[in-house]
Amino acid sequence: MVKPAPKPAATHRVRGVCPHDCPDTCALTVTVSDGRVLKVAGAADHAPTAGVLCTKVAFYPERIYHPDRLLHPLRRVGPKGPGARFERISWEEALTSIAERLRRIAAESSAESIVPYSYAGNSGLLGYGSMDRRFFHRLGAAQLDRTICASAGAMGYRATIGASIGFDPENVVDARLILLWGTNSIVSNLHFWRLVQEAKRRGARLIAIDPCRTASVDKCDQHIALLPGTDSALALGMMHVLIRDDLLDHDYILHHTLGFEALRERALAYPPERVAAICGLHTAEVENLAHAYGTIRPTAIRTNYGINRTAGGGMALRTVSCLPALTGAWRDPAGGVLLSTSGNYPVNEAALERPDLMPKPAPRTINMSRIGHDLLHAQPPIKALFVYNSNPVAVAPQAGEVVRGIARDDLFTVVHDLFQTDTADYADLLLPATSHMEQLDIHKSYGHLHLQVNQPAIAPLGEALPNTELFRRLARRMGFSEACFTDSDDDLCRQAFDWDDPRLAGLSWEKLKADGHARLNLPRGAAPFAQGGFPTPSGKCEFSSDMLARAGLDPLPDFIAPREWRQSALAARFPLALITPPARNFLNTSFANSPRFLAQEKSPSVLIHPVDAATRGITDDHTVRIFNERGEFHARAVISDRVRPGVVMATSIWWRKLSPDGRNCNEVTSQELTDMGGGATFYDCLVEIASRDEGPGGAATSPA
Numbered sequence: 001m002v003k004p005a006p007k008p009a010a011t012h013r014v015r016g017v018c019p020h021d022c023p024d025t026c027a028l029t030v031t032v033s034d035g036r037v038l039k040v041a042g043a044a045d046h047a048p049t050a051g052v053l054c055t056k057v058a059f060y061p062e063r064i065y066h067p068d069r070l071l072h073p074l075r076r077v078g079p080k081g082p083g084a085r086f087e088r089i090s091w092e093e094a095l096t097s098i099a100e101r102l103r104r105i106a107a108e109s110s111a112e113s114i115v116p117y118s119y120a121g122n123s124g125l126l127g128y129g130s131m132d133r134r135f136f137h138r139l140g141a142a143q144l145d146r147t148i149c150a151s152a153g154a155m156g157y158r159a160t161i162g163a164s165i166g167f168d169p170e171n172v173v174d175a176r177l178i179l180l181w182g183t184n185s186i187v188s189n190l191h192f193w194r195l196v197q198e199a200k201r202r203g204a205r206l207i208a209i210d211p212c213r214t215a216s217v218d219k220c221d222q223h224i225a226l227l228p229g230t231d232s233a234l235a236l237g238m239m240h241v242l243i244r245d246d247l248l249d250h251d252y253i254l255h256h257t258l259g260f261e262a263l264r265e266r267a268l269a270y271p272p273e274r275v276a277a278i279c280g281l282h283t284a285e286v287e288n289l290a291h292a293y294g295t296i297r298p299t300a301i302r303t304n305y306g307i308n309r310t311a312g313g314g315m316a317l318r319t320v321s322c323l324p325a326l327t328g329a330w331r332d333p334a335g336g337v338l339l340s341t342s343g344n345y346p347v348n349e350a351a352l353e354r355p356d357l358m359p360k361p362a363p364r365t366i367n368m369s370r371i372g373h374d375l376l377h378a379q380p381p382i383k384a385l386f387v388y389n390s391n392p393v394a395v396a397p398q399a400g401e402v403v404r405g406i407a408r409d410d411l412f413t414v415v416h417d418l419f420q421t422d423t424a425d426y427a428d429l430l431l432p433a434t435s436h437m438e439q440l441d442i443h444k445s446y447g448h449l450h451l452q453v454n455q456p457a458i459a460p461l462g463e464a465l466p467n468t469e470l471f472r473r474l475a476r477r478m479g480f481s482e483a484c485f486t487d488s489d490d491d492l493c494r495q496a497f498d499w500d501d502p503r504l505a506g507l508s509w510e511k512l513k514a515d516g517h518a519r520l521n522l523p524r525g526a527a528p529f530a531q532g533g534f535p536t537p538s539g540k541c542e543f544s545s546d547m548l549a550r551a552g553l554d555p556l557p558d559f560i561a562p563r564e565w566r567q568s569a570l571a572a573r574f575p576l577a578l579i580t581p582p583a584r585n586f587l588n589t590s591f592a593n594s595p596r597f598l599a600q601e602k603s604p605s606v607l608i609h610p611v612d613a614a615t616r617g618i619t620d621d622h623t624v625r626i627f628n629e630r631g632e633f634h635a636r637a638v639i640s641d642r643v644r645p646g647v648v649m650a651t652s653i654w655w656r657k658l659s660p661d662g663r664n665c666n667e668v669t670s671q672e673l674t675d676m677g678g679g680a681t682f683y684d685c686l687v688e689i690a691s692r693d694e695g696p697g698g699a700a701t702s703p704a
């Protein structure tokens with residue numbers, strides 16, 4: 001079913017799409033010669049990309065032709081784990097042994113003992129979730145709750161706004177005040193940063209709210225360096241001042257919001273002095289921020305998922321997203337808040353994923369953020385793990401447990417990837433995946449409003465297969481006879497969207513395929529909620545949420561402190577709050593096996609404030625141990641006032657086997673979940689740091 005790539009001419013150009021898990025979803029112009037990708041450039045005719053690429057993707061041929069690309073199916077010979085050795089087998093053998101093993105597990109235990117594990121390593125709609133979902137639904141495998149990134153924030157935002165919809169990013173150039181709230185745009189949303197720079201040239205003031213002085217913060221007018229996990233307190237403090245000083249849009253509140261009186265009462269419990277103490281700020285910072293927010297027009301809040309990784313991560317997005325309805329900022333096209341644009345797309349998930357194929361009652365659900373725990377303790381036990389689009393041994397929290405779980409001798413593990421990742425070292429069968437340049441796909445975005453088609457530029461390398469074709473073939477092996485298992489990739493693209501939706505007016509799969517990309521049919525320069533019309537149950541911006549009340553949660557915004565700080569005994573032993581945001585040259589773990597980008601990032605490092613370094617006898621550029629009760633990893637200390645005292649920062653996500661000590665920062669992160677959405681709490685993590693030569697320092701024990 002894999003379409004052969006077009007016959008190579010001398011040199012030709014193909015329209016591609018960057019498939020990585022990034023808001024920018026860039027349009028690519030891929031230059032191909034003799035069946036080989038020569039060059040990748042940003043498409044000039046795609047407004048959000050505007051001919052510009054990040055460094056990672058500009059060097060994409062190095063990823064495609066990396067000498068370590070997996071080209072054939074492999075079977076492990078010898079023990080699981082780092083250094084695992086594999087031998088080449090045929091696809092025939094691989095598919096037969098997977099089908100046999102899955103059938104046996106389903107018969108002897110239950111299909112629920114089989115767990116698919118995937119995330120957004122490929123974010124195309126086909127690559128992310130289509131034939132694979134159909135396969136596991138039909139098999140009756142456990143469902144996977146995909147919580148590792150955004151589920152908390154998405155739920156908190158949805159409770160307030162109704163869907164992942166915010167201001168149109170293109171409009172931000174006209175904002176006069178932009179709050180970059182927990183997002184390092186230069187690193188993780190470069191094309192939005194371009195628009196912010198244009199706004200700045202036109203006179204906008206930029207304020208960053210971030211515990212670290214990041215590269216983006218350097219370019220802002222002001223930095224509010226709050227403590228991690230205190231964003232909802234800051235937002236409530238701003239509300240307090242807005243209410244106290246009557247900087248409200250009463251008309252907007254009256255017509256387009258729900259629950260103002262209750263919110264008002266809540267916010268009055270958060271005077272700036274209290275908030276400053278919680279956030280580790282000066283009272284004047286809270287007051288001035290609120291005054292700027294309440295008086296400057298238009299005002300845009302760009303937030304992202306950086307603030308949804310502590311215990312109160314859902315509440316953080318919920319609370320921050322209440323602000324624009326209080327001041328009427330939504331009235332301006334360049335005002336409001338933006339978490340993600342993904343809720344604008346009429347994706348037909350039911351058609352792509354076919355949940356109707358699942359047996360009834362529906363199989364159990366495994367939360368991907370607790371995979372370590374569940375591999376060790378779930379009942380009934382997990383007997384098979386099928387990993388694709390993800391690298392859980394490196395990216396999931398509390399890696400020590402993940403490793404112990406996936407190392408189980410009785411666990412059958414299949415990994416489908418482009419590379420032999422840390423997770424692949426534990427595979428019984430390791431299968432080669434194509435890159436996006438070797439397959440067809442269709443894309444939405446979470447950082448702009450365009451749809452795009454990714455055309456294959458070259459033939460699959462070696463015997464690599466796209467996710468769709470892998471599961472198509474496996475379905476045949478399993479004897480699944482439903483017609484949907486024979487859908488081609490072209491069929492899947494056609495099924496991916498509800499083309500009759502007004503937001504796709506004038507578009508069809510054929511037209512999109514011919515044109516390459518199109519903007520959703522949403523008015524340009526418009527404000528989505530200028531006249532209210534929120535996609536919530538009440539149609540209003542919900543300061544008070546019945547949905548949350550029904551889920552047993554507080555219906556009102558509030559501050560939920562980071563879980564680990566609430567435990568004073570723990571905080572005494574592990575006094576430093578560790579955050580581990582993405583490195584500029586890596587995309588999660590992708591590109592983190594590239595010699596070029598490893599050289600740029602040098603080695604795993606941890607930023608520590610001079611005061612914290614001095615009290616621990618830590619010297620710059622020396623290796624330190626970062627540890628807590630869960631584990632330990634090593635990094636190079638970078639003494640810097642970019643972090644505040646009490647906060648340390650290590651960029652992520654390094655491959656364990658490419659790190660000097662064979663571990664990474666997820667050794668110390670926790671599997672506890674967020675208040676909403678069952679999300680991971682990567683940045684709710686207390687640690688201690690000691691110089692490595694000091695021996696078994698501090699109160700910590702050595703890692704398991």
Ligand SMILES: Nc1nc2c(c(=O)[nH]1)N[C@H]1C(S)=C(S)[C@@H](COP(=O)(O)OP(=O)(O)OC[C@H]3O[C@@H](n4cnc5c(=O)[nH]c(N)nc54)[C@H](O)[C@@H]3O)O[C@H]1N2
Nearest residue numbers: 182183184188209228229304305306581582584586587588
């Ligand atoms: N280059 C690159 N780009 C990426 C990624 C990558 O790995 N590399 N990852 C992609 C993915 S999967 C995602 S989800 C997005 C993430 O995109 P973002 O959520 O925007 O992530 P970051 O750019 O790290 O910005 C998070 C910022 O939040 C700060 N921060 C941490 N904790 C808190 C807090 O409690 N409060 C506040 N106010 N700030 C806090 C961090 O210091 C960091 O500067 O980026 C995507 N883009």
Ligand SMILES: Nc1nc2c(c(=O)[nH]1)N[C@H]1C(S)=C(S)[C@@H](COP(=O)(O)OP(=O)(O)OC[C@H]3O[C@@H](n4cnc5c(=O)[nH]c(N)nc54)[C@H](O)[C@@H]3O)O[C@H]1N2
Nearest residue numbers: 119120121122149388389390391395416433580588589590
């Ligand atoms: N400590 C800490 N941990 C974190 C984070 C953090 O900030 N700090 N961020 C978290 C976040 S936001 C996220 S989203 C997760 C990301 O975690 P992952 O989704 O695991 O990360 P990626 O590196 O994006 O992709 C995983 C793998 O997918 C493979 N892949 C790419 N395309 C395809 C394909 O078409 N088919 C198949 N089969 N495989 C493919 C890539 O080669 C890569 O090995 O990590 C989380 N972990």
Ligand SMILES: [Mo]
Nearest residue numbers: 021149150305
């Ligand atoms: Mo993410």
